[in-house]
């Protein structure tokens with residue numbers, strides 16, 4: 556039998572490691588059991604099968620799931636939505652209003668993802684469309700109640716993407732951060748940026764402040780897992796983004812480019828130093844963090860100063 560990890564991470568909150576391509580501790584889906592059930596993040600299409608097995612192990616009946624809340628439509632977060640709704644007859648998919656068209660018609664998203672991510676897009680799999688009638692185009696402040704004192708409040712947190720949402724769970728004072736708070740490498744307790752182009756640093760920093768103002772006690776990262784000292788973690792990430800941007804600024808001032816920036820980041824950023832071996836040994840992070848994330852910050856500084 557294949558390894559499948561389910562963890563009770565909070566009161567009525569469970570985490571399923573969807574193990575895309577056998578990668579553990581990389582993509583999490585959260586299951587909130589109230590009177591009905593809400594799922595936060597689907598993971599990619601290729602691991603929906605694992606997610607469904609996880610739901611079975613948690614004794615979740617398909618018709619009990621009322622909401623599937625995704626942070627954004629990138630393949631590793633909402634890519635599985637179209638496949639998943641086929642198994643959950645009553646579930647509606649909550650997504651930022653600007654992301655909704657891409658869930659309904661994922662063709663362009665898939666094409667772009669293949670161009671940008673290449674081999675990694677193939678690992679995630681092609682997203683299936685979500686029927687338009689099952690999509691809730693959400694905006695900041697909306698609340699979705701699943702009963703028994705379990706609810707999700709939409710917090711618009713743009714920056715990583717122009718259509719990114721986080722979800723605040725008031726009873727547990729926790730936030731499902733999607734990609735708004737970076738990637739938390741829980742095994743080594745380090746945060747690294749997820750800032751692919753077109754990343755907006757200014758807006759991402761505002762989003763981090765917005766999350767910090769909620770004074771959460773717990774963060775639930777999609778990549779990956781539960782973290783305490785939530786406010787401190789949000790501030791740490793903001794400082795790291797500023798550090799990266801300053802290095803990119805320096806590069807541009809002396810006529811250097813992406814490669815120099817990346818090298819300097821590895822030299823100066825203590826978190827990256829600590830995580831380097833982990834990142835470089837990872838099938839997906841090896842290509843994305845020190846490639847795409849650095850490029851995103853670099854492009855932002857180049858285009859917006």
Ligand SMILES: [Zn+2]
Pocket residue numbers: 629631632734749777778
């Ligand atoms: Zn992601």
